[in-house]
Amino acid sequence: MVTVMRALAAAVLFISAPVGLAVPAAADQPMEGSYTYTEAGLPPATWTFSPTCVPVCPVSSPECTRPFGAGGPTGCTLHMSSSTAQHINRDEREMNFGATARIVNGMWSFTYPQPEGVRCPDGSYALSTDTYAFDDATLTGTHTVTWTPQCGMQAGMTNTPFALAFNGPLPAPVTRYPLQCNQFGVCR
Structure with a gap:
């Protein structure tokens, strides 16, 4: 009896886990x-991603239902907004922006001009170009x-690693595929 109860409890946990847990x-x-x-x-900042995709299908496909090509979400862009809890100092203000990320060489990437991105020798700040590239699996x-x-x-460059940690899903559902495509790959 105890073995049956343990098996039932394990089955309930196994079946309900995907429903109750949000994952990246x-x-x-x-x-x-x-x-x-x-x-x-x-x-630290909160990055919020909302995707928009166009189905990618070969012209010879009998129906356009395959949303991705080989290697992941091709035909997609990520609309991203970055925000911090406070906007008191320059670093916090600089971490509040929006951008659109695309897949470049297998990584999501976007470039953003920072008006006060680098500190000058006299203590003032000057324009920099910030590029973020990240792997959605790691x-x-x-x-x-x-x-x-x-x-x-002089001109220069720095590279600094960063990490993302999943917080939760978006508060409202997103229509990932706003376009409808036919078997010939024509979308509207």
């Missing part, structure tokens, strides 16, 4: 939801900051 997107699905961004030297990436010769500095 699988590698074959675009990221969606809220994530905590952490990078050494910067305040939730790790690299933040690359580049700048041109300005305010007494």
Whole structure:
């Protein structure tokens, strides 16, 4: 009797676990939801991702139901917003922005111009170009900051690793595929 009860309890847990737990997107699905961004030297931020996709199907396909090509979510973009709990200092203000990420060389990537991205020798700040590239399977990436010769500095670049941690799903459902496609790959 005890063995039967244990087996039933294990079965209930096994079946109900996927329903009750929110998890990050699988590698074959675009990221969606809220994530905590952490990078050494910067305040933590909340990154929120909302995908938009166009089905990718070969013209010879009898029906356009396969949303992804080989290697993951092709035809998708991630609309991302970054926010911090406070906006008191420069680092916190700089972590509040929005961007659109696309797959580049197998990684989600976006570039964002930071008006006060690098500190000049005189203590003022100058424009930088920040590029974020990350792997949705490992939730790790690299933040690359580049700048041109300005305010007494030579051109330069830094690369800093960062990590993402899944917080939860979006509060409202997202229509990932707003376009309807026919068997010839024509979408409307």
